Amino acid sequence: MKILRYMLIFVPITFVGEFLHWEPTLMFVLTALAIIPLAALMGEATEEISFYSGPKIGGFLNATFGNATELIISFFALKAGLFEVVKASIAGSVIGNILLVLGASMLLGGIKYKSQHFNQKVIDNSASMLLFAVIGLTIPAIFMHTLDPALLSTRYEGLSVIVAVIMILIYILSLVFSFYTHKDIYSVDHSQESSPKWSIKKAIAVLVGATVLIGLESEFLVSAVEPMSEAIGLSEFFVGIILIPIIGNAAEHSTAIVMALKNKMDVAVEIAIGSSLQIILFVTPVLIFLSLLFTPMSIVFNEFELVALVFSVLIANRVATDGESNWMEGVQLLAVYLIIAVAFFVL
Template identity: 50%
Template sequence: MKKNIFYAALAAMFVTSGILHYSHASATTQIIVCSIAIVLAAAFLGKATESVAHYAGQRMGGFLNATFGNAAELIIAIFLVKEGLFEMVKASITGSIIGNMLLVLGLSLLLGGLKFKVQRFNVMLAGHNASLMLLAVIVLFIPAVFAREFTVEKTETFSLAVAGFLILAYLLWLLFSMVTHKNELADVIEAGNGQPSAHAHEEPAWSKRVSILFLFLATAMVAFVSEWLVGNLEDFSTRFGLSELFVGAFLIAIIGNAAEHSAAIFLAMKNKIGAAVEIAIGSSLQIALFVAPVLIFVSYFMGNTMDIVFTTYELVAIGVAAFITKSISRDGTTNWYEGVLLLLVYIILGIAFFMV
């Protein structure tokens, strides 16, 4: 009965969002309704991801959720690139990276830690995630320093070269983690007291085919509603006096990653912290090493190349987020207080971005 009510509410909010969008209702009304629709669609996506993870493993389930969740943000960013709004695109990339590492992971550790005293995931995976986060920071810092001495043409060429190597690094990471060292990076499924998790043998909600179908369906719904919502953000931000940097780094990033937010939290609360970490950190890495470089090439083929030079504010935010996330996740264990630390850093960065 509860499931039927949820599905009915999801369908109703999705249809209502579409009607308001195409009937050109007020921006504020659309944002409120679309936000509710995204929350419901994200919960649906989280359930589908959990079901897929039962068949494919926590890591693959987390990877699929990060990928499908980032699809919404990639679609939004492509529209922004087409309009030449490169600064907002880079701000949204920054917001997505720090949002996943600080907000999504922070909430997951906090709520999961309140239920389970200590949660564990693969230590080797934690180490490699930390190294990749540092790689992303280094690669983003280098263009910001050296591009000052380059001409516009050289900056564009350098950006394309860096983007190509980042994509290569990400593809090699997938080969390493999913194929050659799959067993070494296997999931750790146990409760906080060291006993096997009570949820390890839960039956999935749907069959394998239905789970995959619902994963695609939920992602499509999130993508559509996100696009409708973002289309009203400019009017909304102007009305309330919000800066382009704050809108891109926080509002668009939070909205575009709503799917990962709920899915990671739900999984952490079921002591599936491995999948939650894969969603949060894996999504940040995917944005930095794959989505951002892809947008560089997309802009190139559209005839107006976006460079990979980020502002000092954005670089500081990414560097701070990577540093504290690496410090917290390197030992492969988590607790609720570590979640609080991540959330505090996110709030402080949000205040700083709001005041810029």
């Protein structure tokens, strides 16, 4: 955490760079380095607030603000009309959570402990919901890729909005399921000897301040995407599906790995799968609705994104079947992620 605090120095540096119009590639790197500690601060603030609000509201805040950085970055990309970057970052977040985060957690946790166990019933339920969510994303794409686009040009915006409404309703119902009707399934032992380090006012102030700064940094980042991609020969597709998800979710990724090293694989797996679930059921519909304020964005993903998403989710369901993990499973997940990353790099 100390390293992340030192990284806050990049926040004022990026403001200087924006004022002096520094080279886009340098600005992209500096802004990425500034967003990572701000995202960590946001996560720490929501954790502190949970001490005062109770575990239910705290859990909801952690889940919501855990993906807030990704949502803010995507909003500015949406505003700039970078729809392919937005959709690639959505797909990349899901793929990264399942393959990179879960793989790194299983590898590092498995090196320290021969085998680790997690609540099979909870993870299996989340993995099944994730499979449903991906099916919801693939159906519009199948229609678009198989039918004449001219037949759908006037109706397709409505289809995207309807799918978004259904997804966000499912998200709300999943909260009711986990926090109320079946909360016993999700009960976790919170009997740690822990207490808040911050006052409630400080926690809220840090949360608001970090959110505002991430918003400003996200605008700097998005404005540098196109010129940076052209300058170093990277496709916006690769930037969206690999780089932006890693930047936006870096703090959350590190939390999952730390939990695995503490032999709390339940938490690590739920962070990876639960975050992916929220990206599809909450972040994606919200972005669809926000796009209506500018230029409506379709919910259609290309064939490469769909294949990577489907295989990632199938792997997540496979991992959830036995309630146990080891370092070799982590190696396999990371290997698949590297293959996908290389494929998108050369695409």
